[in-house]
Amino acid sequence: MVEAWIESALGRMRSATGRSGGARRAVVAFLGRQDCCLSAQEIHDGVRADGERVGIASVYRALESLDELGLVQRVDFGDGVARFEPADPRGDHHHHLVCDDCGKVEPFEDIALEAALERVAGGRGYEAAAHDVVVRGACEDCRAQLQA
């Protein structure tokens, strides 16, 4: 299914403009192997670690295109750094718990949360609305460490 996302992303980007390019391919190939969010900087580093010489501007451009096509999910933790993760076109997604202390990021899914958000959006006339959810606090490990 990693392969499926990569194939789908490459195909849809090509049909969007009729062209393909090395930078896009490199970003897609790297992102397809990730399952949670990374910053543009981290993606740039990862792509270069794969041996590709890609400019940071092209990373941002690729991410922008992928976002417009719904192939990538933009995530914002409020720290001034945008993060990106591959998105399931069917709408399956997760949200994030972030430890204020150690910075650890944990994904989670919750059906009741999704239902509540859908009900709120629909009730206000915002059909098919997107949503961002971030839960912040001290994780179990950090709390245990503080007590010791």
Place this chain on the structure above:
Amino acid sequence: MVEAWIESALGRMRSATGRSGGARRAVVAFLGRQDCCLSAQEIHDGVRADGERVGIASVYRALESLDELGLVQRVDFGDGVARFEPADPRGDHHHHLVCDDCGKVEPFEDIALEAALERVAGGRGYEAAAHDVVVRGACEDCRAQLQA
């Protein structure tokens, strides 16, 4: 109750450092009259519209202190601009619906949403965790306009 927040904020800021200053007072006085979020720039403009000569740096400093004391809620819509609104120390709060089209911001409250978030955080060991929620989409007005 607007007065109550202003009084409480001024008192707690003073006891935090033993000093009071004009810039802080001006920011608190202005913020106390708001009921939803504004950017630091907008707060700066509002304070100056009140006739106070306050530097933007002092606005950021006041907001930082207020945030640390839990007197202000930081809100992030992912557009690279932090917003701030007065926060109820008892924990009462709302979240936001943002129209992607016209930029309108509507606050909302939802008990089921809060319950779901609390359950998720508790289940993962994140006690007393904070959370950010933003719902984005086209508002009713904008959808109607697009059809016409």
Place this chain on the structure above:
DNA sequence: ACGATAATGATATCCGTTCTCAGAGACGTG
């Protein structure tokens, strides 16, 4: 009023992101 020290404001700096533009690369055609 005085001295110690925190607060203030103008400005410089930082840093993530976007813009610019010349050159390289991809694709259709012959």
Place this chain on the structure above:
DNA sequence: CACGTCTCTGAGAACGGATATCATTATCGT
């Protein structure tokens, strides 16, 4: 394969919100 066209690419400049710096001002206990 050679050519022309048009997109993509990458280096660096530009941008903008937020933060740091530092000389000056204001506050408060004495």
